Amino acid sequence: MALTFRKRKLFDSAGIVGSVDDDLIPSVFARDCASRELLGTVTGKWGWLALAALHEGSYRFNALRRRVDGVSEKMLAQTLQALERDGLVRREVQATIPPRVEYSLTDFGARTAAKLVDLIELLEAEVPTAAAARAAYDRSR
Amino acid sequence: MALTFRKRKLFDSAGIVGSVDDDLIPSVFARDCASRELLGTVTGKWGWLALAALHEGSYRFNALRRRVDGVSEKMLAQTLQALERDGLVRREVQATIPPRVEYSLTDFGARTAAKLVDLIELLEAEVPTAAAARAAYDRSR
DNA sequence: CGGCATCCCTATTGATACTG
DNA sequence: CAGTATCAATAGGGATGCCG
Numbered sequence: 001m002a003l004t005f006r007k008r009k010l011f012d013s014a015g016i017v018g019s020v021d022d023d024l025i026p027s028v029f030a031r032d033c034a035s036r037e038l039l040g041t042v043t044g045k046w047g048w049l050a051l052a053a054l055h056e057g058s059y060r061f062n063a064l065r066r067r068v069d070g071v072s073e074k075m076l077a078q079t080l081q082a083l084e085r086d087g088l089v090r091r092e093v094q095a096t097i098p099p100r101v102e103y104s105l106t107d108f109g110a111r112t113a114a115k116l117v118d119l120i121e122l123l124e125a126e127v128p129t130a131a132a133a134r135a136a137y138d139r140s141r
Numbered sequence: 142m143a144l145t146f147r148k149r150k151l152f153d154s155a156g157i158v159g160s161v162d163d164d165l166i167p168s169v170f171a172r173d174c175a176s177r178e179l180l181g182t183v184t185g186k187w188g189w190l191a192l193a194a195l196h197e198g199s200y201r202f203n204a205l206r207r208r209v210d211g212v213s214e215k216m217l218a219q220t221l222q223a224l225e226r227d228g229l230v231r232r233e234v235q236a237t238i239p240p241r242v243e244y245s246l247t248d249f250g251a252r253t254a255a256k257l258v259d260l261i262e263l264l265e266a267e268v269p270t271a272a273a274a275r276a277a278y279d280r281s282r
Numbered sequence: 283c284g285g286c287a288t289c290c291c292t293a294t295t296g297a298t299a300c301t302g
Numbered sequence: 303c304a305g306t307a308t309c310a311a312t313a314g315g316g317a318t319g320c321c322g
Contacts, residue, residue: 133228
């Protein structure tokens with residue numbers, strides 16, 4: 001449940017933590033680690049949107065671009081490349097004229113997208129909660 | 142399950158989609174919508190890390206700063222403010238000298254962080270998968 | 283249609299210094 | 303300790319143009 005991948009004591013009241021076994025198991029909390037980079041690809045500005053869209057089914061490039069409102073051609077291409085590189089997205093080219101490029105999720109991508117959609121649905125449902133909190137916060141300033 | 146908040150047909154083979162009822166229900170796929178902004182706060186560069194850390198328990202400012210390796214003082218303060226503003230994080234000041242500021246998750250924040258941790262744990266476990274995919278991708282270039 | 287390369291600008295970020 | 307303010311660097315991202 002908790003992300004206690006490191007063996008050091010996490011909650012030192014003086015704020016001083018030990019340094020034993022810190023690198024035995026990867027942790028997102030360490031800078032420049034693989035898991036943090038992977039999370040970055042997934043949660044980046046357009047990454048999670050592309051994954052959520054592809055969770056609905058496969059898309060061709062421009063259809064996906066229309067689905068993910070506001071993304072530029074450049075950023076979508078860049079995002080999809082990163083996702084493909086990390087094994088989340090599959091890219092299939094049909095040698096027709098004009099060319100057809102189909103994007104879909106790999107198994108890994110599908111499992112990731114499922115978790116992501118789970119998160120998104122929670123947040124979509126809680127938009128009013130957040131809006132109320134924000135209004136209260138802004139009022140007290 | 143799927144994020145089919147809009148009523149239009151999503152999968153038009155010609156790539157042409159209708160435009161009926163597009164704005165009836167909020168959707169992350171629309172630009173400048175509240176849900177997308179909220180997602181941005183949560184999945185932003187430091188947002189998800191702060192939430193994951195606070196999911197372990199409450200932290201004081203500098204302890205959290207040490208936990209989230211690599212974050213600058215400025216960005217952590219900024220991130221926490223955004224999370225507090227949207228009702229995910231609670232900030233409690235103890236009027237001692239020196240001052241003590243404790244950060245913890247609200248109920249909403251805790252439920253969000255739980256989903257997030259779920260995603261993080263999947264990705265941490267799949268780091269080897271991603272690494273292999275990446276190696277294969279880079280080799281084919 | 284589905285890209286990649288280039289230019290260019292501004293928003294984010296990080297260092298540094300200062301404050302209650 | 304827990305911030306805020308200021309400034310400089312830089313990476314993100316849009317616009318444009320070209321190509322298979």
